[in-house]
Amino acid sequence: MKRHFDYTLLLMTLLLVGLGLTMIYSASAILAKERMHDSLYFLKRELAAVVLGMIGLVVARLLPLKIFQKMVYPFLGVTLVLMLAVFIPSLGSRVGGATRWLRLGPVSLQPSEFAKLALIFFLSYVLSKKKEKIKAFAVGFMPPTVLAGLLIGLVLLGKDLGNGAVMAVTFFALMYVGGARLSFLFSEFLLSLPALYMLIASEGYRRRRILAFLNPWAHEKGAGFQIIQSYVAFHSGNFFGQGLGEGKQKLFYLPEAHTDFIFSVIGEELGLLGTFAIMTLFLIWLFRALRIVVKAPDLFSRYLALGIGTMIGFQAVFNMGVVMGLFPTKGLPLPFISYGGTSMVVSLFCVGILLNISSQGKV
Template sequence: MRRPEGFDIIILVMAVTLTCFGVVMVYSASSVMAAKKYHDGFYFLKRQGIFAAAGFAAMVFTMQLDYHVWKKVAVPLFLSCFFLLILVFIPGIGGAAKGASRWIRLPGFNFQPSELAKVALIIYMAYSLDKRQEKLRNFSTGFFPYLMILGAFIVILLKQHDMGAALTMGTVAITMLFAAGTKPRYILGMGVVALPGVFYLVVSEAYRMRRITAFLDPWKDPTNAGFQIIQSWLALGTGGILGQGLGEGKQKLFYLPEAHTDFILSVCGEELGLVGVLVIASMFLLLVQRSIRVAIAAEDNFGRFLAFGIAVLLGLEAFINMAVVSGMLPTKGLALPFLSYGGSSLIISLTAVGILLNVSSRMKGLPS
């Protein structure tokens, strides 16, 4: 039964506010480029508006759907995502851009299966951890099988040149395992064993090495590998405390690459200043805090793991994007949830929020 208080209104307000604000900022960041490329300054605004409407519809549907239903579809959904990730490599079905093969071409829309796979992984792990919690403290029957499953997904994502999604899924899965009771020494041991592999992945691909060297010193190659982060710094620095004003940013005018997608926070910083960026970061922090609150008070373990996984996913993606934009992490293609342009990310994020809201409506008690 739902609580008399209903859904967590703060989570709902944060998700809706961030999404609506994202639509405005996508227009601000893309209108000039859209006018030049598509002869329609509203091109990205109209598409993002459609994505937002579809995302809100998905959120309303999932927030009304009893979250226990996801137990029944956890395994088929998980396997379907594995199949979809393979489909991107098939000519005529998969789409590529800038050396990465991450999309399935649909009429008028490119779908990114890795976005759905992130939520499918959380649903599957919540279902599996609920069933197998007593086995988690055993390496061979509790921890190792999850490593094999996770490893298969990561291999496919790395083949797609999507290291950002691979790192995100890996971190979410390991965090959920830790929260479910996996022995810390298993996780630490896995990290030590994985380090040589991570090092090899970085040095074996020239584009990854360029990102690392640009991260360490972007001014060594300011017109190529270091160009994007330098332009991002210029945008953030120009914004100052209060910003240049909505729509008044200059770096988006063909200087800052991916201004309306991965680096939309730079545009926010230039136009709304440090204050605007801090407000956005605070909204994400509040969203994650309330999501963890829901996980603590969920009526069963499945709901706890489900809410906790979604909280980690949204918080981690927001943190990585903000760290990349500010130069704290090497550049990688990872959208800022709710704000960045893109249908797959926005629709799936709002769908996940809907699931989270349904868990909140059935909390057995509010934590202090």
């Protein structure tokens, strides 16, 4: 039976992607001109990713849901291989000290983006299979925990703390809603604290970022520079912004203007109006995604929808929070908006899955 799918969710997604492309151009044109001698360089690449992502979206929308369930382990396996391949020097590429990218000919992949999806697939599968057994420690709680720990650990080894955090939150959210005992979850959280501390303490820049987060003005020219420049961008945006393309912060002052800090450029150029618009689009998107959770036809797709919604929703909240100084600075793109091919393709593919589920559920 042919069903309708959630048009609103698709509309929100397309609006966010469209706004994202506009802002990527605005934020990157001058940088691209200077570095690549082509002001459209980043826009073109992102556009290619959007095209690819839209194909993925349609595919994910049309595939039978059962196939996803069958693909869980093969997908997990491929992801693990990619994650490990990053550490092979001839394949992995280091950017800014972080080993996150896998170079394959002209394209480079960010396996940690796949890892996020693999984690959701796997947890959805496990939770839908084990059901009440999840409350048991050895048979229910441990297996998903171990595998999630492995995936997150690999992501963190690639120095991708941002995605690691998103995965951890998604893991806790799924396990929590999936019925895992609070005592287990809490103990696990406590156990992860020393590891978190080690992570922060082991890298000087992370410690500085934490300090800068606590008091950016004391580190105005060092670690606090980026966040203060982000404040400056928001502040000069005021109610209606400096006008599209009129922002100055992206020129010299705001590192990562077209990637992780694109929200700040939106704030400067489109003002309060722009940031409220983006936040509202995300809010509606999230509401629709969680509505799909409620209406999902079976447990697997319900957990799948929950995982995707939580992951993208939390990542949006986290990115905007970082840019506005509510969290310490982490490298993490704003879904649908920031420049980043893998993230875009995976995100759009996820939307395709959500639309697929929405078409199966009861209207």
